Amino acid sequence: MQQRKPTVGLTIASDFHFVELAEIVTKHVAALVGFDEDAAGWISMAVREAVINAIKHGNKQDRNKLVEIEFSFNADTITIKVMDRGEGFDLADVPNPLDPENLLKPSGRGIFYIRSFMDEVHFSPRPGGGTIVSMVRRKRRKEGEKKDADH
Amino acid sequence: MLTIKQRDAEGVTILDLSGRITIGQGSAQFREAIRQLMEQGRNRLLLNFADVSYVDSSGIGELVSAYTTLNNQGGQLKLLNLPKRIKDLLRITKLLTVFETFDDEAAALRSFQ
Numbered sequence: 001m002q003q004r005k006p007t008v009g010l011t012i013a014s015d016f017h018f019v020e021l022a023e024i025v026t027k028h029v030a031a032l033v034g035f036d037e038d039a040a041g042w043i044s045m046a047v048r049e050a051v052i053n054a055i056k057h058g059n060k061q062d063r064n065k066l067v068e069i070e071f072s073f074n075a076d077t078i079t080i081k082v083m084d085r086g087e088g089f090d091l092a093d094v095p096n097p098l099d100p101e102n103l104l105k106p107s108g109r110g111i112f113y114i115r116s117f118m119d120e121v122h123f124s125p126r127p128g129g130g131t132i133v134s135m136v137r138r139k140r141r142k143e144g145e146k147k148d149a150d151h
Numbered sequence: 152m153l154t155i156k157q158r159d160a161e162g163v164t165i166l167d168l169s170g171r172i173t174i175g176q177g178s179a180q181f182r183e184a185i186r187q188l189m190e191q192g193r194n195r196l197l198l199n200f201a202d203v204s205y206v207d208s209s210g211i212g213e214l215v216s217a218y219t220t221l222n223n224q225g226g227q228l229k230l231l232n233l234p235k236r237i238k239d240l241l242r243i244t245k246l247l248t249v250f251e252t253f254d255d256e257a258a259a260l261r262s263f264q
Binding site: 016017019020041045048049052097098103104105106107109110112113116 | 173174175207208209211212213215216218219236240243244245246249
């Protein structure tokens with residue numbers, strides 16, 4: 001029998017003042033699911049970076065456009081969707097920040113961080129316009145086993 | 152919110168940073184502080200991260216900007232007392248290979264000589 005998947009939602013205007021709110025809510029939800037403080041910190045940072053991208057590159061800081069954040073979870077997994085109303089983007093156009101020519105660029109590390117901290121990350125077009133970033137992190141037997149950041 | 156306290160030792164400007172270097176206010180404060188120091192001709196900077204609780208990709212970007220700007224003008228920027236999480240952020244983006252980092256202030260100051 002499939003486990004119930006509770007959901008929590010947060011909707012914010014496209015203003016950087018609300019980024020910290022998304023971070024705090026994420027930390028609380030991750031703790032509620034049972035992630036330890038360290039893991040909850042990395043998960044909340046991934047969400048923070050996704051929300052910044054949604055505000056900056058997606059909605060282009062248009063306060064009339066909303067960013068929606070949806071958390072669903074079961075005993076072992078948290079799934080977070082960050083959705084904007086922008087024009088979308090092509091992942092192929094995002095440069096690798098680890099390439100020598102990009103190492104000292106002041107921007108372009110957000111998506112890399114998101115991928116580093118989460119187990120799965122998917123980008124898809126949102127029906128009606130915009131982008132959905134869907135991120136999954138599973139609990140580990142002992143938190144900190146896998147991710148680069150935990151080394 | 153970021154608090155920046157400035158002191159000088161052995162010809163090096165030390166910035167004791169406290170708080171968050173994140174998109175918006177913290178990053179802007181940091182950028183402005185570096186700009187003012189460079190205007191004053193202070194180009195040997197040691198950033199003390201002991202009381203920095205959080206840095207995001209924007210804050211990392213500001214650090215990289217400060218580093219390259221100072222380097223291009225013959226200056227130096229080094230990092231002191233990096234908390235583990237911030238060190239992790241630098242490590243996974245290969246920036247620990249770029250920045251000189253120290254856990255001991257005296258050793259950091261000696262490295263500028």
